[in-house]
Amino acid sequence: MLKIGDFSRLSQVSIKTLRYYDEVGLLKPTQVNQVSGYRYYSMVQLRQLHRILALRNLGFSLDQIGYVLETDLSTDELRGMLRLRRAEQQQRLLKEQECLERVEALLQLIHQENTTNTDAVIIKKVESQRFASIRKTISAYNQVGQLFGALFRAFPGAAARGPCFAIWHDDEHKDQDVDAEACVPVDEKYQGLSTLRCADLPMVKVASVIHHGAYNTLTQSYQMVLKWVEANGYQVHGPIREIYLQCGEPLRQDDHSYVTEIQVPIALDRGGRRVGNN
Amino acid sequence: MLKIGDFSRLSQVSIKTLRYYDEVGLLKPTQVNQVSGYRYYSMVQLRQLHRILALRNLGFSLDQIGYVLETDLSTDELRGMLRLRRAEQQQRLLKEQECLERVEALLQLIHQENTTNTDAVIIKKVESQRFASIRKTISAYNQVGQLFGALFRAFPGAAARGPCFAIWHDDEHKDQDVDAEACVPVDEKYQGLSTLRCADLPMVKVASVIHHGAYNTLTQSYQMVLKWVEANGYQVHGPIREIYLQCGEPLRQDDHSYVTEIQVPIALDRGGRRVGNN
DNA sequence: CGTACGCCCTCCAGCAACGGGAGAGTCAAG
């Protein structure tokens, strides 16, 4: 019979952990002195503890280990649990890997650009959403205000379900003949008017960045998020959206209090990934 | 000004999380109604929240994020933190990867052997330890008892610092002319006698398994642990140790109450890894 | 004018797997 300290040294498991395993019923000492409460372990328990440690090394939770130990399961059941465990572990591995890649991408970006403001880009899913819109080719990006004017004359702004936004349909940056769409989200039962387009935005994964400042500085945020997308191994995958979270009436190009979100739909780039050591 | 629910929908961050960030001081609402306690957020806070989420995606803890946000750090400092983060994340990735490999190795082992008892092997570090011993070539493994007889005649067993053990120096299994060493751990200040060898065990990483049962079934455990070592991509790296955690006097080959630990020193195999899908 | 409903609040408990420490009791040797 071994006292807990000896058992701890022999198994290289801390006393705290042994007591915890006792408490949760994973490994009860063969003998407990009822007066003093002292725990006494036998050598046979060392083998049980070894099984516990082995299963822990495979990433099972203590609950699962308890189940495995008390249920004398067949080879097939064990195989099933292991397959499940493998799938789960593959998921976790993937997440950790993605996290590492994001860190490395940012390091490389800083290395290249020597800029600090690249850390506010996040990836998120945007739900599908019905919207009413007017689409037209305009002379420049900042002329989209007139499209919104037309939109709100046709559609009572009060019925909007959220902040209005623009969609840029061109694949590349253009200084003129911009294929623009001015949009306002509406109830999903709304069916549209003759003068208005009505459609559903598809659900997409986007890289999103919040621009706080005047519209005439928006290009900086655009460049930043596009570089981020590239550095993180994504490809632009659909028209970019520009959401006017906060703006004023009348619209001004140099109002510093405006808040705008840029959403760049993305998909994983199938090509090579980043290289380099920085 | 947005109520917490609106801010939550806009940012896709749960209300609970927003309140938590308020509590820990990461993101305080711009305005709080002192009477009702209602929190009111501005659009500008959406940008701050985005930064928080971006840093969280990089794997930083909320404490670290708080530090980054309130300390307006330079590009160099940021780069330093990111490098640190990268190193840490690489470590985590490695651990998850090893865990996955262990699971896959076990699956493959079960696939090949259709046996269930392969889950009690663990890897551990064994501390260096001074020991006294007698080394001799004997006719068979089970003759090591006579070596221990000689050892304890020369050395008072009471001074042992732990369970005695054997070292098998042969590289392969042998049915005769076994190069065996009977050992007993001693105090580290002990210097040895003329008839006894005295040396220090090196600190090594071992694959360890506890055998509970008679000595004449030990071979099964040996085969099991050796297969495990191979399946997990390790190589045997030094003489195998056999530790007699529980044995009796007189020694018997068929006593089922004996407990013995087998320790196989290992190193990573540089060659290819497992393949196959099971 | 009451009330029902949808928000919002604070406070507390819980997760997983222990680690740290207080305060008190136990064991074996000298």
Place this chain on the structure above:
DNA sequence: CTTGACTCTCCCGTTGCTGGAGGGCGTACG
């Protein structure tokens, strides 16, 4: 008998939240 090493229980803390109880606030409806 005393000393010192060992052990016990109990409680709190960790991380980043989630869930729920119990109650206040605001507005729309009958």
